Amino acid sequence: MKILAIYSNKGGVGKTTAAVNLSFLAAEAGLKTLVCDLDPQSSASYYFRVKPKLRANAKGFHKGGKNINKSIKGTDYENLDILPADFTHRNLASTFNKLKRRKRRLNRILDPLRAEYNLIVLDCPPSISLLAENIFNVADYLLVPVIPTTLCLRTHLQLLSFLKKKKYDTNKVYAFFSLVDRRKKMHKEFIATISREFKGTLHKSIPSLSNIERMGINREPVPAFSPTSQAAKYYRVLWQDVKATLLD
Amino acid sequence: MNMSLLDGRDGRKIIGDLAKYYSLRQEQPSAKSFGIYDTFDWRLFEKSLVLYSSEDELILHRLSDYKIVHHAKVSSFPNFVWDFPDGSLKTLLAPILEMRRLLKLAEIHSQSTIYRILNKEQKTVVRLRYEEIRRVNQARKPMFCAHLHVEPIRGYPRYYRKTIGRLGKLGFVQIEPETIYFEALKERNKTPGKYSSKLKLQLQPEMRSDEAAKIILRSLFRIMKVNGTYIGKDLDTEFLHDFRVAIRRTRVALSQIKGVFPVDTTKKFQREFAMVGKLSNELRDLDVYLLKENAYKKMLPDSLRDEINPLFEFLKNKRSRVLEDVKNGLSSRESTKVFRTWENFLDEPPEGSPTAPNAEVPVVKLARKRIRKRYTEILSTGAQILEAANDEKLHALRIECKKLRYLMEFFSSLFPDKKISILIKELKGLQDNLGNFNDLYVQQAYLLKTVDELPLSDDQAKKMTLAIGSLIGNLEERTQMVKGSFSEIFARFASPTHRGLYHELFVTTKGKAGP
Ligand SMILES: Nc1ncnc2c1ncn2[C@@H]1O[C@H](COP(=O)(O)OP(=O)(O)O)[C@@H](O)[C@H]1O
Ligand SMILES: [Mg+2]
Numbered sequence: 001m002k003i004l005a006i007y008s009n010k011g012g013v014g015k016t017t018a019a020v021n022l023s024f025l026a027a028e029a030g031l032k033t034l035v036c037d038l039d040p041q042s043s044a045s046y047y048f049r050v051k052p053k054l055r056a057n058a059k060g061f062h063k064g065g066k067n068i069n070k071s072i073k074g075t076d077y078e079n080l081d082i083l084p085a086d087f088t089h090r091n092l093a094s095t096f097n098k099l100k101r102r103k104r105r106l107n108r109i110l111d112p113l114r115a116e117y118n119l120i121v122l123d124c125p126p127s128i129s130l131l132a133e134n135i136f137n138v139a140d141y142l143l144v145p146v147i148p149t150t151l152c153l154r155t156h157l158q159l160l161s162f163l164k165k166k167k168y169d170t171n172k173v174y175a176f177f178s179l180v181d182r183r184k185k186m187h188k189e190f191i192a193t194i195s196r197e198f199k200g201t202l203h204k205s206i207p208s209l210s211n212i213e214r215m216g217i218n219r220e221p222v223p224a225f226s227p228t229s230q231a232a233k234y235y236r237v238l239w240q241d242v243k244a245t246l247l248d
Numbered sequence: 249m250n251m252s253l254l255d256g257r258d259g260r261k262i263i264g265d266l267a268k269y270y271s272l273r274q275e276q277p278s279a280k281s282f283g284i285y286d287t288f289d290w291r292l293f294e295k296s297l298v299l300y301s302s303e304d305e306l307i308l309h310r311l312s313d314y315k316i317v318h319h320a321k322v323s324s325f326p327n328f329v330w331d332f333p334d335g336s337l338k339t340l341l342a343p344i345l346e347m348r349r350l351l352k353l354a355e356i357h358s359q360s361t362i363y364r365i366l367n368k369e370q371k372t373v374v375r376l377r378y379e380e381i382r383r384v385n386q387a388r389k390p391m392f393c394a395h396l397h398v399e400p401i402r403g404y405p406r407y408y409r410k411t412i413g414r415l416g417k418l419g420f421v422q423i424e425p426e427t428i429y430f431e432a433l434k435e436r437n438k439t440p441g442k443y444s445s446k447l448k449l450q451l452q453p454e455m456r457s458d459e460a461a462k463i464i465l466r467s468l469f470r471i472m473k474v475n476g477t478y479i480g481k482d483l484d485t486e487f488l489h490d491f492r493v494a495i496r497r498t499r500v501a502l503s504q505i506k507g508v509f510p511v512d513t514t515k516k517f518q519r520e521f522a523m524v525g526k527l528s529n530e531l532r533d534l535d536v537y538l539l540k541e542n543a544y545k546k547m548l549p550d551s552l553r554d555e556i557n558p559l560f561e562f563l564k565n566k567r568s569r570v571l572e573d574v575k576n577g578l579s580s581r582e583s584t585k586v587f588r589t590w591e592n593f594l595d596e597p598p599e600g601s602p603t604a605p606n607a608e609v610p611v612v613k614l615a616r617k618r619i620r621k622r623y624t625e626i627l628s629t630g631a632q633i634l635e636a637a638n639d640e641k642l643h644a645l646r647i648e649c650k651k652l653r654y655l656m657e658f659f660s661s662l663f664p665d666k667k668i669s670i671l672i673k674e675l676k677g678l679q680d681n682l683g684n685f686n687d688l689y690v691q692q693a694y695l696l697k698t699v700d701e702l703p704l705s706d707d708q709a710k711k712m713t714l715a716i717g718s719l720i721g722n723l724e725e726r727t728q729m730v731k732g733s734f735s736e737i738f739a740r741f742a743s744p745t746h747r748g749l750y751h752e753l754f755v756t757t758k759g760k761a762g763p
Contacts, residue, residue, distance in 0.1 A: 048371070049369040049370060049371035050369070050371060050403075051369060070403075071403075072402060072403060073401070073402060073403030073404070074401035074402035074403055074404070076364070076371065076372040081402060219370070
């Protein structure tokens with residue numbers, strides 16, 4: 001059992017897109033997989049056509065246990081379940097704040113699910129709040145999509161120094177390039193430099209492709225609606241790399 | 249949940265009707281062919297397992313709920329457990345299948361279509377798999393059953409319940425998941441569990457002894473006949489083995505169920521079955537040694553492991569010749585005549601007036617007497633061995649035990665089930681000990697004898713001598729160990745508790761047992 005967090009403290013970098021496609025590919029490869037939609041914006045749930053619970057005051061999630069089992073839904077795909085974004089997630093950080101061992105609440109919540117799944121993929125909201133620390137504590141690996149731009153790189157360096165300062169193991173951080181524009185010379189140069197300088201880099205990147213954008217309309221993972229497309233191929237390659245580097 | 253169609257309804261149409269209530273999406277149909285496998289004596293079925301093979305895949309289901317227990321990829325179908333790829337499937341099946349071959353019992357061709365019921369978000373909330381099963385791989389041909397698997401999706405229990413309810417109203421009925429297995433076999437006139445090499449007799453205590461004897465002998469003859477037809481096909485070693493055991497049991501029945509048939513008749517058939525049994529002695533020996541190839545190699549040090557190969561090559565070659573002899577022997581005029589006259593004898597109606605002293609004795613009385621006799625003899629031989637260990641006596645004791653065992657099995661239905669089972673189990677423990685001793689002893693002699701027959705170069709011969717020497721050393725060590733444990737095992741067998749049980753069952757019962 002491994003827990004893989006798709007994390008970045010920036011929005012719009014391709015976290016959810018990666019979480020949806022990678023978890024689909026993991027399930028396809030036979031791993032019993034659960035996607036946890038931790039983002040109150042609930043995009044992952046949306047892609048899997050699952051409506052998040054509208055219960056205004058659901059007490060379930062932060063307690064874990066039975067409540068969480070009831071919230072899990074089967075997706076349209078074999079081996080793949082989702083824990084939809086519950087609206088209580090909106091206040092998850094402040095709820096955790098009031099509890100004991102507040103930085104390890106997520107461990108408590110997910111521990112009972114370890115027996116049932118081979119892989120849990122966390123689709124994280126962009127934040128460096130208490131929720132993020134919970135994520136750092138529970139995840140075996142952080143997979144960080146980085147757009148090859150100066151700004152995005154800066155954010156990534158900030159994340160690494162934050163983790164160092166808080167004494168988290170930075171070895172479990174892996175970056176991959178996301179939304180790469182293959183025509184931009186600058187992107188290429190960036191990738192070359194960064195790959196040289198960071199050890200935690202997967203040498204695979206996901207280009208910007210219209211088929212990936214279409215996920216929003218189709219509400220399906222790319223390899224499900226267009227298994228032979230370029231877009232699907234890129235995610236397969238990334239998945240192979242993630243599997244070989246992090247899961248085997 | 250599995251459902252099946254009420255007769256005469258069109259499954260596809262009914263599912264189509266669901267579209268009135270739900271958004272329904274149909275996927276491309278897919279076709280798959282499966283073979284269903286088991287051993288001749290239904291070893292998988294007896295363990296509630298079913299093995300399917302489809303192309304390069306083996307799938308082991310649990311019969312009770314049809315859950316997949318294991319699956320494995322193979323390049324070609326493994327006939328025997330040793331042909332399986334190493335892994336958990338092989339480990340699980342090894343003690344069940346042992347040396348028996350997997351036979352294809354039926355082939356089924358399934359055409360299945362998945363239908364998905366969608367909610368307002370167009371999300372799948374129930375999955376239906378409609379499956380038509382045919383004997384031949386052509387969609388036009390009539391099917392012999394149609395099934396609908398209704399799969400719930402986690403988190404949508406209400407849709408599932410409602411769908412089941414609707415399907416029920418439209419003409420589907422719930423069935424057990426293993427129905428396909430039984431229907432496919434029924435289609436082939438096969439009844440799971442029908443053949444077993446174990447005797448399953450039901451005798452009545454007051455029955456005439458000659459009638460009871462015939463029931464036992466007929467049952468043994470059935471086993472002989474069934475297996476006899478397969479020996480020549482050489483599918484695995486156990487057809488011959490079961491055939492031989494049935495002959496041996498027949499001989500013991502003739503000699504031990506005394507005085508139920510005219511002396512001449514009994515003597516004649518005893519002689520004839522001894523003759524038929526002897527025909528395959530050598531073949532059985534070869535089978536035994538060839539089955540031991542791996543076990544022998546494990547006993548040898550790495551450096552000598554391959555040196556023994558010429559021995560097995562030699563035995564294999566010899567076996568093909570000997571098999572031909574056995575085929576000819578069993579289909580010879582003499583053998584055929586033995587079987588024919590025996591069958592006629594078994595079919596003869598019981599004589600009105602008794603032709604032998606025990607013919608009309610109630611069988612339970614005769615059974616007790618014979619078992620008592622054998623048991624007493626075993627106790628005395630065993631006691632002698634305990635005083636002074638003696639290989640010949642051990643050999644004699646093994647034969648006596650076998651006779652007792654057969655007698656108890658022939659007559660077990662006449663005695664309380666639990667109690668006789670305990671005694672049979674104890675006896676089996678003793679027999680295992682004696683049997684191991686004998687096997688190990690015989691093996692050593694056989695190896696020594698055979699090594700002289702091997703056509704070997706000087707160099708090969710040297711290495712072979714080393715290997716055989718090493719093997720015999722190993723076997724001898726085991727022989728001594730087995731011999732060493734005899735007294736303890738025999739003491740258990742002859743313990744006051746067990747003696748008491750024998751007494752209760754075969755001496756005092758209801759005060760009826762005669763002297
Ligand atoms: N490789 C890509 N090519 C094209 N569009 C992409 C790609 N990755 C993400 N997008 C689009 O970018 C937007 C943000 O992506 P998303 O995965 O939701 O980011 P995050 O979860 O990090 O906020 C979405 O509209 C998505 O469709
Ligand atoms: Mg997101």
